[in-house]
Amino acid sequence: MNELPEPSADALVLSERLSEVIRAEIAEQGGSIPFSRYMELCLYSPGLGYYSAGSQKFGAAGDFITAPELSSLFGRCLAQSCASVLNELGDGDFLEFGAGSGRLAADILGELASIDNLPGHYYILERSAELRARQQATLKAEVPQLYERVAWLDTLPAAGFRGVLLANEVLDAMPVERFRWNGAAVELFHVRCSDAGLDWCTVQDGMGEAAAAIQRLAEEAGLAPGYISEINLSLGPWLAGIADILGQGAVLLADYGSARHELYHPQRSAGTLMCHYRHRAHDDPFRWPGLQDITAHVDFTAVAEAGVAAGMEVAGYTTQAHFLMDCGIDRLLSTAGPTDSVDYLKQAQQVKQLILPGEMGECFKFIGLTRDIENPIPGFRLQDFRHRL
Numbered sequence: 001m002n003e004l005p006e007p008s009a010d011a012l013v014l015s016e017r018l019s020e021v022i023r024a025e026i027a028e029q030g031g032s033i034p035f036s037r038y039m040e041l042c043l044y045s046p047g048l049g050y051y052s053a054g055s056q057k058f059g060a061a062g063d064f065i066t067a068p069e070l071s072s073l074f075g076r077c078l079a080q081s082c083a084s085v086l087n088e089l090g091d092g093d094f095l096e097f098g099a100g101s102g103r104l105a106a107d108i109l110g111e112l113a114s115i116d117n118l119p120g121h122y123y124i125l126e127r128s129a130e131l132r133a134r135q136q137a138t139l140k141a142e143v144p145q146l147y148e149r150v151a152w153l154d155t156l157p158a159a160g161f162r163g164v165l166l167a168n169e170v171l172d173a174m175p176v177e178r179f180r181w182n183g184a185a186v187e188l189f190h191v192r193c194s195d196a197g198l199d200w201c202t203v204q205d206g207m208g209e210a211a212a213a214i215q216r217l218a219e220e221a222g223l224a225p226g227y228i229s230e231i232n233l234s235l236g237p238w239l240a241g242i243a244d245i246l247g248q249g250a251v252l253l254a255d256y257g258s259a260r261h262e263l264y265h266p267q268r269s270a271g272t273l274m275c276h277y278r279h280r281a282h283d284d285p286f287r288w289p290g291l292q293d294i295t296a297h298v299d300f301t302a303v304a305e306a307g308v309a310a311g312m313e314v315a316g317y318t319t320q321a322h323f324l325m326d327c328g329i330d331r332l333l334s335t336a337g338p339t340d341s342v343d344y345l346k347q348a349q350q351v352k353q354l355i356l357p358g359e360m361g362e363c364f365k366f367i368g369l370t371r372d373i374e375n376p377i378p379g380f381r382l383q384d385f386r387h388r389l
């Protein structure tokens with residue numbers, strides 16, 4: 001594995017406390033817990049999980065950079081797309097899931113204000129109390145005049161919601177099951193205690209709901225015996241919950257991932273589970289529980305299927321590059337001001353990172369799910385890859 005920088009003594013104490021919580025649960029459960037439960041504890045255990053505790057996470061001083069942290073042009077482009085939906089509705093609200101540092105919310109609100117298309121409310125649903133506080137500080141500092149429109153929710157709003165719902169890099173942060181398909185049956189990866197700390201073990205789960213879903217997937221994707229990968233079983237219920245409250249509007253989901261036949265390609269036979277620590281990516285989820293991000297790629301075919309099963313339409317599916325270009329990222333960049341050439345060059349460099357195929361342009365995708373929206377949504381007009389799903 002890559003050499004990773006050593007965490008501080010304080011961070012190691014937090015990680016050890018979380019490890020104790022995990023070991024206690026493993027003992028209580030008779031010797032092992034499903035990987036999805038382990039990932040849940042690592043990311044969201046109150047006060048100790050990666051997203052719940054106080055580490056930096058995003059940006060240059062953190063562990064990874066998301067698109068909104070890289071450039072405000074990302075949020076400004078998204079605002080063009082959302083403005084079209086808000087225009088069609090005549091009014092409406094905004095709901096962002098997992099708003100991270102609050103950067104994206106600040107950029108979207110700022111841009112919607114400048115094109116006179118503000119939503120009634122900008123709601124944020126965030127599971128981490130620490131990030132909620134960080135979002136409040138960002139928005140107070142960046143868009144103080146719009147702060148009163150922002151409200152934090154603990155649960156989904158009531159049925160009849162009209163507007164735009166957005167989740168950037170939230171699906172990849174949902175706990176996944178890790179499995180091995182042995183050609184006839186499913187083995188689920190669990191986590192157990194070992195002399196060295198925590199380790200993998202497998203259990204046969206012939207009768208369970210997870211095994212049934214994985215068996216369907218294995219047969220559909222034609223997985224070879226020995227194939228290892230991940231599946232997000234929370235996706236369906238999560239989208240069904242959204243569909244239940246969506247009266248009219250659009251759900252925009254952006255993340256790294258691909259269509260099912262690409263994600264479960266024979267060459268990807270070890271899955272896509274990845275950990276991020278101080279800008280190093282590696283594949284050991286047992287390293288310093290709670291101090292590193294754990295993610296897996298998104299199956300966008302599963303997103304589309306779950307959206308349709310919940311009664312929404314798939315309005316478009318495309319790459320981040322095509323989405324941003326359709327929303328006019330070049331036009332927005334050109335207004336960045338040729339008077340300040342240093343700033344312009346910096347922003348041009350960031351745009352390259354957002355759209356070049358070898359950077360974020362192709363591995364990140366956007367999907368739009370809608371209810372009662374007629375107009376084409378900016379972002380999906382240039383190149384729509386729904387046929388690949």
Ligand SMILES: C[S@@+](CC[C@H](N)C(=O)[O-])C[C@H]1O[C@@H](n2cnc3c(N)ncnc32)[C@H](O)[C@@H]1O
Binds near residue numbers: 068104
């Ligand atoms: C990788 S971060 C992305 C943050 C931000 N959207 C960005 O692009 O910079 C994942 C975020 O999703 C949040 N999250 C994960 N599952 C969630 C859920 N079910 N509902 C709301 N937020 C969630 C995490 O707490 C965290 O803020």
